[in-house]
Amino acid sequence: METLRPVRRTLLRDTAYEAIRDAIVRGDLPPGAPVRDADLAERLGLSRAPVRDALARLGAEGLVESKPQSYTRVTRLVPRDVREAAAVVRAMHELAARVAVPRLVGADITVMRTANHRFRDAVGRGDVAAALHADDLIHDVLVAACDNHAVTATIERYTPLIRRLEWRRFGTAGTAHGSAELHDRLIDACEAGDAEAAARITAEIWRALEELADEPDGSVEPDGSAEPDETSAPDRSGA
Structure with a gap:
């Protein structure tokens, strides 16, 4: 049948990447917000593996940063x-x-x-x-x-x-x-x-x-990086 054609298969990690990236860009996940693979996987209806892959890619692109056994968070605007x-x-x-x-x-x-x-x-x-x-x-x-x-x-x-x-x-x-x-x-x-x-x-x-980037805005950090607030809960999710 003409209407039955192969459907494009999208890798789950790409789906997760695009969803999380867009949430960060739009501010749904604001600068400094903690991100946990288990929470994101549940919200996206995916397993943790593609979400971890997506977070790794976002980390390489500068939108997410992690410290082992401490935190994974959305990077601040510098x-x-x-x-x-x-x-x-x-x-x-x-x-x-x-x-x-x-x-x-x-x-x-x-x-x-x-x-x-x-x-x-x-x-x-x-x-x-x-x-x-x-x-x-x-x-x-x-x-x-x-x-x-x-x-x-x-x-x-x-x-x-x-x-x-x-x-x-x-x-x-x-x-x-x-x-x-x-x-x-x-x-x-x-x-x-x-x-x-x-x-x-x-x-x-x-x-x-x-x-x-040089215009004053309370959401933008000064040049440089800052450690998360010591009161923030550590990320133990393995992301």
């Missing part, structure tokens, strides 16, 4: 970490723009303009999730057209560190990386086939995130 991640992501997006622009077709420009309409509407409604999703769609066109696996992997690796701060500040400070107007300029440059202009505008959009 300005230096955000600045460094934003600088790397900016460089990758600049490269993607330079390579991608000559390869774009009319359908790509249409996708970008449609996404920017959604971005503008979401910003007006204060819908953080929709705005950031639309923003991703715009830049993803260039990343996909660039077709560089190292660029894609690097962006995926470091963007969550930045996105945490964006998510926390979007509603109160009106902050989302870039603006509809900057996106319009970027899309116009892409449509005109001006790769250098597209790269410059892309850099302008992402450089704002490096500056965002």
